[in-house]
Amino acid sequence: MPTPTDDDALFAGTRAMFALPDGVIYLDGNSLGPLPSNVAARVARTVQAEWGAMLIRAWNDAGWMDLSGKVGDRIGRLIGAAAGTVMVADTTSINLFKVLDAAIHLNSERSVVLSDTGNFPTDLYIAQGLTARLPGRRMLRTVAPEDVMAAIDDTVAVVMLTEVDYRTGRRHDMRAITGAAHDAGALVIWDLAHSAGALEVDLAGTGVDFAVGCGYKYLNGGPGAPAFVYVAPRHQDGIAPLLSGWIGHAAPFAFDPDYRPAPGIDRMRVGTPPVLSLEALDAALDVWDGIDLARVRARSILLTELFIAEVEAACPALTLASPRDAQARGSQVSFRHEEGFAIMQALVARGVIGDFRAPDVLRFGFAPLYVRPEDVKSAAAILAEVMDGRLWDRSEYRLRGRVT
Amino acid sequence: MPTPTDDDALFAGTRAMFALPDGVIYLDGNSLGPLPSNVAARVARTVQAEWGAMLIRAWNDAGWMDLSGKVGDRIGRLIGAAAGTVMVADTTSINLFKVLDAAIHLNSERSVVLSDTGNFPTDLYIAQGLTARLPGRRMLRTVAPEDVMAAIDDTVAVVMLTEVDYRTGRRHDMRAITGAAHDAGALVIWDLAHSAGALEVDLAGTGVDFAVGCGYKYLNGGPGAPAFVYVAPRHQDGIAPLLSGWIGHAAPFAFDPDYRPAPGIDRMRVGTPPVLSLEALDAALDVWDGIDLARVRARSILLTELFIAEVEAACPALTLASPRDAQARGSQVSFRHEEGFAIMQALVARGVIGDFRAPDVLRFGFAPLYVRPEDVKSAAAILAEVMDGRLWDRSEYRLRGRVT
Known part of the structure; x- marks a missing residue:
């Protein structure tokens, strides 16, 4: 101690x-983490010495193409996730859409997405939009936070929760709920928006299936920083991405007419990564080194x-x-x-x-x-x-x- | 002259x-537009004077919350789109997903998404992913670029094309194809990745239903700049977004448990906007003033x-x-x-x-x-x-x- x-x-x-x-x-x-002092110089370097001076060559020579996975691995260390299981991409809402669709698909015999009334609204909205559009009688069921454990039954395909309530700070017991969900044959998705960088999170040790989270709160990545998505290794190669974009293709620069998902976590990528925002987040994570x-x-x-x-x-x-x-x-x-x-x-x-x-x-x-x-x-x-x-x-x- | x-x-x-x-x-x-000279100072200001000094207050006081629509309107001028019809958000792939889902939904009696073999692969991948997952026998049909006109028939729900071929520069006749599609009862989506800032585009005058495009090519918005999406006014309020995120809600800060789409183009927003990249794109567009x-x-x-x-x-x-x-x-x-x-x-x-x-x-x-x-x-x-x-x-x- x-x-x-x-x-x-x-x-x-x-x-x-x-x-x-x-x-x-x-x-x-x-809500928005403050500015780490090293970010301004890093962003200036990206703009001037990379974009300005290297132009298109910077995708390879400045490492832009690999940055999303590299930053994902750095976040992974803070949430108990192994290298190759976290990707930085898009927004929390869109990452939730990716893994919710994946989870529903992996547990397709069941119809219910279970969440709670304390969840952040965008999580509920994404689930509403997706369950309404998918084939079958999918539905989102929300219960009070304290009733989640009792509501996990054999109709539940996915338990989708935010660990820490954005209004009250109430915290779910991630280990207990994940265990109960698995015992009942359900998958779990945790939104770590108010957890990553705030709490000890042990995704691998807890056996979580999927997680998403935010780059701009406790990780201090800047306004609208790209978000992250975690997929447990056992699920990665079983996902057929609904958001099937070229950067998630097995060989983006082969320009294949047919989508073939990249191995592993790379298939969680969709479009061209937002380099300026990614570089800011990468620099912001330096504060966490050794912490x-x-x-x-x-x-x-x-x-x-x-x-x-x-x-x-x-x-x-x-x-x-x-x-x-x-x-x-x-x-x-x-x-x-x-x-x-x-x-x-x-x-x-x-x-x-x-x-x-x-x-x-x-x-x-x-x-x-x-x-x-x-x-x-x-x-x-x-x-x-x-x-x-x-x-x-x-x-x-x-x-x-x-x-x- | x-x-x-x-x-x-x-x-x-x-x-x-x-x-x-x-x-x-x-x-x-x-592929990647070069750096406009004013961008570095703008991004530095956003990082230091806004994020750094104003912190959370910058969402209102520095105008971050309204930037996506404001930049959309600036791009709109370059592609013949009225104010309130273009939103900057996410990536081209994800914006295509939004409007392809919307178009299929608006023309739900029909089953075919028609595209061509010269389309950029991510467009085809997104259509493959979406048609495979939606209910009904949806399918993507691709024909050679020169055969598109002949392939438009009464099975076609949506004609989805990129105006300018990324490999050869071959250009489709947007007006003729849009007219033929409409005559046959189909909707059209144009990908303007290689058009915006390169050609005269007249979305409103041509009667195009939907369009998407890229911020980092001829618009010079920087690596991975956010993309744009156009929805004709007549369709805007009929869309039930599949990517139903909180920033596209009618009242994001009411934290309603139920999704209600914002009026107009705002429902094309999903998650928190990538401010650093957006500010860079906004600054880059200054080059176009009066052009x-x-x-x-x-x-x-x-x-x-x-x-x-x-x-x-x-x-x-x-x-x-x-x-x-x-x-x-x-x-x-x-x-x-x-x-x-x-x-x-x-x-x-x-x-x-x-x-x-x-x-x-x-x-x-x-x-x-x-x-x-x-x-x-x-x-x-x-x-x-x-x-x-x-x-x-x-x-x-x-x-x-x-x-x-």
Whole structure:
């Protein structure tokens, strides 16, 4: 067990690798991770020394063609996935579409995709779109998060869940649910949007079939960074991709008229990779070199426990929306208040950046790589000032269609 | 009709807007457009002043959320599409998947997707994947390019073609085929990968139903730039997207559990947009401000005619693979030679960058924005030296799996 001093030094080192603006306590890395300092130079190099100077030759000579798999392997290390099982491509929504179609196809005797009402909406939308269009009586069934285990029966083809709830931070037990699903003959898909870089994830050890996740939250890959997709080795060569694009072909530059999927994880690729965004993500991952997720998770628990204690002591009008048990919680803490939107705006105006999720959730993410215990105390103190003084603009009750 | 002098001045001005490396004649902008000089500063600003300094607030305050449609409208001007009919998103392959599914659905009584053997393989692959998975006896039928018109009958749901053949530059008659398809009750999808920024395209005037295209060829948006998708206004609100992601929802930040597609072209969005790549593409489009595609096309014909004349005069061992009639040709010229790969490598080593397409095609793209008549003459002269002196390495017969 590392001493607190060891951890302070470790995370002071990682914090120094970010370009954080002055006067800001950033508790929204679960929505958009901040800029690692090395990214600007890397992107500039890609634009000028590679695209500009090497032109088309950079696809080979600068390694652009192989970058998607290389970055996938780097993410793999953070989620317990072996080399050759993670590909970076497209968006989380589209990657979910790929693996949901694959899972339904692999378990085609069954009709139900099981998810929960706490899942991020895009996951539900993708499942709605796909089940409505595929042949057979496929359907999406959603239950309350606490009812998932009981709802796994022999009609379920696929259990499709997000490990950590985007609003409350409630965390599913990935190992238990994966085991129960397998016992019932179902496959599992985990969305790791709020897990990768926040929690210890052990995809291989847990026997997960498929996973997807986001490059721009705790992995700090930049706005709209490409997403990742994991396929367990046992399934890879059994997938007939519905999104059958040329970069996922066994020989893209043979220009075959017929699609033949590439071996292994490469068939999860579709079109030409977004090089600028990929290079930014690759550079951003340098922060993680040598970092042990167990220490990140321990530090995250320290930070979230501290925030809950400080806010509950000072802000009685706020109701904890997250699980009180740290093991049942991701790396975020949420509180409810009916004027939450306006309160969050007041906080942001005072340099504490969290975000708001309708209808009443104030959401705070704690990324140990750059959030310190003293930031947590300051944020709680500023929140207490706002609450005590009722310093928010009550006319700003809610604003639709904006990101924050 | 502009005088040659006017055109020389116009295109000297556009050429000055690119960061072209010294000692290179770049005839591969049909694969990857070169770097416009303003892109590096724009991307640096996005990374540092927006992502770095504004953090999550940049989604609203820097306009990231609206960028996909804004850039779509800018591309729309270049392809004869009204505002609100073009969206920038994802890759060409994935956009084709969206509109092919939509078209099949809109014409669901019919079973055939008609394409041609000269189509870019990813288009055929996407159609193979989709028709195999959808209910009903859907099928992809491919015929020779010259047989497309005759193959349009009342079984055809969708005619799906690329206007300009990626290998030979052969150009379909978009107006005639679209009209014939409509007369037969079929819908049309045009892939504009080698058209946008190269030819005059009039999607609205031609009555095209759907189109897709590429951001990184003649539009110079950078490696893996996001692609675009066009949907005619009459079809937009009738589409039930199969790729039903949250950014295409009518109210993404309401976090509804049920998918409701956004009005209009916005439902062609799926996941979070790739901001760095989008900003690069937006900046790259500045080169096109005020440019009339008719002048670009006239200049392109001048360049390709000159290249064909010079090469045919000096290189009898090369066989023209492109149509001799300029009107039947896009903005590229291809020649065949059985040792084409090695010849292209020798040319590239001498600063003339074209590319090779298996099995035997040497491909040269002519983008008037930065390729001058004197470049064409120089390139032809260097090609003649290579051919006369047999200056290529015959051991380098062919190299698989590389981009060039």
